[in-house]
Amino acid sequence: xxxxxxxxxxxxxxxxxAPAEAAAYFRASLVFHADVSDVAAALALDGDPGFVVLDxxxxxxxxxxxxxxxxxxxTALIPEQAEQLLDKNVPVVTYCWGPxxxxxxxxxxxxxxxxYQVKEMLGGFEYWAREGFAFETWEGAERxxxxxxxxxxxxxxCGC
Numbered sequence: 001x002x003x004x005x006x007x008x009x010x011x012x013x014x015x016x017x018a019p020a021e022a023a024a025y026f027r028a029s030l031v032f033h034a035d036v037s038d039v040a041a042a043l044a045l046d047g048d049p050g051f052v053v054l055d056x057x058x059x060x061x062x063x064x065x066x067x068x069x070x071x072x073x074x075t076a077l078i079p080e081q082a083e084q085l086l087d088k089n090v091p092v093v094t095y096c097w098g099p100x101x102x103x104x105x106x107x108x109x110x111x112x113x114x115x116y117q118v119k120e121m122l123g124g125f126e127y128w129a130r131e132g133f134a135f136e137t138w139e140g141a142e143r144x145x146x147x148x149x150x151x152x153x154x155x156x157x158c159g160c
Contacts, residue, residue, distance in 0.1 A: 032108075034093055034119045036127045037157055043069065051091040055125070056107035061097065063138040067128055070095075075103055078110040091117040098126030 017025065042049040053070040055062055062072045071085055086092060092111055096103030101124060108118045121128075129135055132146030152158055 032119060033122050036121060036123045036131050036133070037151075037160070039067075039093055039121050040128070040131070040133045041157065043067075051093050051119075052086060053121070054086070054092050054094045054107065054111075056094055056096050056103050057125070061125075065125060065129060065135045065137050065142065067095070067125070068134060068136050068141070073107075075107040075110060078107060079114070082111060082114055082116070086111075086116065088115055091119065093119050093121050095121040095124045095128070098124040
């Protein structure tokens with residue numbers, strides 16, 4: 001007696017969504033998220049980018065490094081201070097440490113529940129620094145070389 005074991009493709013074990021379902025899902029993702037490169041490109045344009053960047057981390061984290069021009073508002077303080085610092089007519093892009101932290105998600109939720117239009121910046125401060133964008137610390141401005149695993153060397157953008 002021969003027993004054969006079928007090889008299960010781990011990627012296709014669950015079939016991909018129908019194209020229309022996939023399009024709706026990915027469109028929705030873009031409604032809720034922005035990436036570091038797009039945020040940096042918008043901030044680099046002359047004039048108002050049309051949104052404000054919000055760093056939802058602690059003061060210690062803010063001092064260690066933050067996006068220039070960002071508003072500092074730790075997540076726990078959003079309910080009591082958001083209206084003093086943010087205009088409900090201006091979309092907010094939240095960030096925290098990086099992909100391993102859901103602080104930006106929690107702050108985006110808190111802001112949305114208060115009536116703000118909000119997006120979460122994927123990658124957080126970690127990828128901002130790793131992609132070679134300038135940042136500020138309590139000591140002044142800094143910039144690191146772009147990590148070639150996160151951004152193409154010598155290119156202005158990733159071409160996505």
